[in-house]
Amino acid sequence: MNKEIRGVPIKKYFTNLASKDVEIEENNVAFRCVNNRFHVYAIIFIIWGILAVVMFSTALFSTQTFLDTFGQGHHEQFIVRFFIVIIIKIIIILVGLFLIYQCFVFNLCRKYFDHIRSIDLPMQEATELQDISEKNQILQSDL
Template sequence: MIILGILFPWSIMIVWIAILYFLLTIYALRQKQATCLWPAIIHSALAILIWLSGTVVLFTTALFSTQTFLDTFGQGHQQQFIIRFLIVLMIKTAIILVGLYFIYQLFVFNQCRKYFDHVRNADLPQAPQEEAMELEVIQDKS
């Protein structure tokens, strides 16, 4: 809320973008519109890229300077090795779990899009010529 107050005129635009994204995704899921799911898929892919870049930076920092890594999360005051190790392990585990969530989110949105495409295409009536070709292909296989 502090950030919204500091950036007041521009924060209204940011909130509208999030609301528009949310409403478009809800509309796509309720109406089973595959094309309306593309913003959610693109958002998920961008979230994975941002997470990946942050993860590379944080894991590299932890590799070369554990103190800086701990200071980033406000835990630099810890002195015992085992506590420092456990804190780093828990933070890295949390970062990896967030990444797995983003990947799962992308997978679910993409599967919904494919399902809605499949359902939409299954409802379309086929031309008699296409039906005859499908029957010929099936007979050729047997």
């Protein structure tokens, strides 16, 4: 049972798909992509979006079905049902905000590593430090 997907053992392939470590080498066989087209994150975000639309529309048209989906259909009082629906919607929105935050951080890391790779100039002292020392000398000479 030593099957492989594109030259990577199945266990390692799925471990890489589910891991939180993002590999930045797009040439790497273990890169977290689905069918060499989409990053796993994009697929997760699309699935979340579809589920959120379905859940919100279900809650809008049939609250009982929405509550039954989460095993809370046995509640009879309106206020309890209302708060359960609101809490579940808030959780769905928080998951979406977390996914957006994760995408933002992922893209910033990608830009950072692309920038680091493209640097071929030797590191120089920061000019801000030179400006501060010059201004400090001017202030001391005025006193």
